[in-house]
Amino acid sequence: MNPIKLAFAGLLFSSLPLHLLAQNLRFAYQEIPLGQITPRGWLQQQADILVKGSTGHLDEYYTKIQKDNGWLGGKGDDWEETPYWLDGALPLAYLSQDPALLKKVYTYVDYTLNHQRPSGFFGPLSKYEKETGKPVELGSQGADWWPRMVMLKVLQQYYQASQDPRVLPFMQKYFAFQLKNLKENPLEKWTEWAKARGGDNLMIVYWLYNQTKEPGLLELGNIIYQQTYDWTSLLGNRDWAIKAAYNQTDEKWMERHAVNVGMGLKLPAIWYQKSQNTSHLTDLRTGFNDLMTLHGLPHGMFSGDEDLHGNDPVQGTELCATVEAMFSLEQIIGITGETHYMDALERMTFNAFPAQATDDFYHRQYFGNANQVEVKRSVYNFSLPFSREMNNVYGPYAGYTCCTANMHQGWPKYISHLWYQTNDGGVAALVYGPNQLKTKLPNGVQLEIDEETQYPFEDQIRFRIKTSKKANFPIEFRIPAWCKEAKVQLNGKDYSQEKGGKIIRIQRTWTSNDEVLIQFPTEVRTQNWAKNSRSIERGALIYALKIEEEVSKKSHPQEGEYLEIMPKSDWNYGILKSTVKNPTINTEWIQRGFPTEFKWSQAFSPFEIKTLGKKIPDWKTQNGVAHQPITTRVGIYQGTVEKEEKPITLIPFGFTRLRVVAFPVVN
Secondary structure (H helix, E strand, O other): OOOHHHHHHHHHHHOOOOHHHOOOOOOEEEOOOOOOOOOOOHHHHHHHHHHHHHHHHHHHOOHHHOOOOHHHOOOOOOHHHHHHHHHHHHHHHHHHOOHHHHHHHHHHHHHHHHOOOOOOOOOOOOOHHHHHHOOOOOOOHHOOHHHHHHHHHHHHHHHHOOOOOHHHHHHHHHHHHHHHHHOOOOOOHOOOOHHHOOOHHHHHHHHHHHOOOOHHHHHHHHHHHHHHHOOHHHHOOOOOOOOOOOOOOOHHHEEEEEHHHHHHHHHHHHHHHHHHHHHHHHHHHHHHHHHHHEEEEEOEEEEOOOOOOOOOOOOOOHHHHHHHHHHHHHHHHHHHHOOHHHHHHHHHHHHHHHHOOOOOOEEEOOEEEEEOOOOOOOOOOOOOOOOOOOOOEOOOOOOOOOHHHHHHHHHHHHOOOEEEEEEOOEEEEEOOOOOEEEEEOOOOOOOEEEEOOOOOOEEEEEEEEEEOOOOEEEEEEEEOOOOOOOEEEOOOOEEEEEEOEEEEEEEEEEOOOEEEEOOOOOOOOEEEEEEHHHOOOOOOOOEEEEEOEEEEEEEEEEEEEEEEEEEEOOOOEEEEHHHHHHOOOOOEEEEEEEEOOOOOHHHOOOOOEEEEEEEEEOOOOOOOOOOOOOEOOOEEEEOOOOOEEEEEEEEHHHHHOEEOOEEOOOO
16 A cells, blocks of 8 residues: 555544445446547537537636636636536547647646645645645645535546546545545535535545545545535425425525536435435435426426526526536436436437537527527526626626536536446446447456447437457446337347336347347427426427527627527417327428538528417517416417417427427417
8 A cells, every 4th residue: 555545544544433444335337437438420520519619729718717727826717617617628638539638638637636735635726825835734724625626526537537546646635634624624614615516525535435445435425425515305305496496585595506406416316325325316306306397497407597496488597507417417327227317318418408509619608598589688587687687698708607617518428428337247328329439348358339320310229339259248228218119129130129218238148240229219299398388399309499590799898709699580489289189190390311510500400390380479578588478277378369370390409599499389
């Protein structure tokens, strides 16, 4: 044992209860190390856009990160935004293998690893260090725990990809520092953000425990869990989600802050790894269902502008909340193995997330609305109206700039979780997209799987399997809940038919050139939402009214360039009752051909749905908000409706910037 590890172990073992001396953390699936999954198809094109766009170049034009960066020893940014950016840029660098981006992110990682204080503290200089010129020795001399949690996530991913031997001792020293100092200097000492987001800290503590099996880390985990918001009880006791639906005051607002919620979702699952108490998973299941029932929106995310704000489709969702909820679900999936979280992850990833940024990934919204018929400077209907009225516009810096830095983790993290390891030596495809997996199984077999598909824009996936030698191991596949019955073929022959909402397992002796083909028969369906509105859906994609756009580029003296987008075509349509009753007969699904150059914008949408609607003359915007027309419990709008039925076109939500996705129903 090296001296650092020995000192750390000695510190942690000093008062360790016997029941902590040997424990296995529980999880249904293990993560595939970063770098073993490579995007293909449209996901590769999306990764290229990120590398060439803001993810690959944010530090070159965003002054806060660019100049005198505190994470490189300067006096500039010393809080969350640089780690936020790296939390997406680093996995993107390893997924893309882009030399320039790899070099760029390594600069930050290398500086961080080489400038840890002897005490274990790391990161930008604390106020004490700036004033005295001395390194931090005591917790009281340190700084906010929160941004260091994000950098720990960056270092964890870096270690997965590089196996750099400096990382584990670095984390051991820092966690020894935390254990020594957290009781007198708790998570909330500097900011309440650390108390709200301590689950991210606990996640890395448990990850390190899985690497080292040093039982003292479990003691540290207990302290961190006790000092973090009790998301387990909040989610499980139900009244939290109910109260948040009507309480928009500043009372306990940090418990309703949508980004905190997005991060906090994973805490019960992370804690369950150690507690092995299934009631904690029940709490999560209950709370997630309540959250999505009371605050869920058709695009798959919950409202949060910034607080949770009910299920009215005109409420906004913060972009940071979306990417954090995505990451939480990626962790929850691995720990629980429950399929409804997999469906939820795909729904928000393919719908809510891409709609909040322009197709070049430079301009983004702070708050994006489900029903959004105009984008301009306004206070709209948000619980956090900025005096600058920049919450809803698309811009690099509009609203708070946390989203400028944090949005980058969305696609790289999704891609890196397309596969998981089973606990008995196999692999599992739990969410889908075109990619190639190259990994080494515990039995020593080199495994390569090409996942050929344009999913979710295609209803079949072909898995081409190559092995270094014949070997018996399982491969698992998820059947989405929206699929009534999937068809599975093995090497060109019918294998099985499987109901939706389950994971199937094929255990056999695999050889090179084996092939699995899964077809997901897909049909148009509708779903009921707030105020008896209806969405039109097909597969994992939610469809929204295609509205002609007029884009204006403008500038704000403090927040710089931004885009306003106004409608050039009518949007105030209700869909017909007959469509709700029988969507298959009363809609036409049109495949336009998959674009050679894929982008998330109207012109590149590969599909359309044609149906009929009627205009509702009195449905107009008020201060930019298209409030949902009141509908009685019979589900039909009772106000004035034009007699003429008109054809309307819908495209997948992720390709829209203006849209109606929750439609009133008319006769």
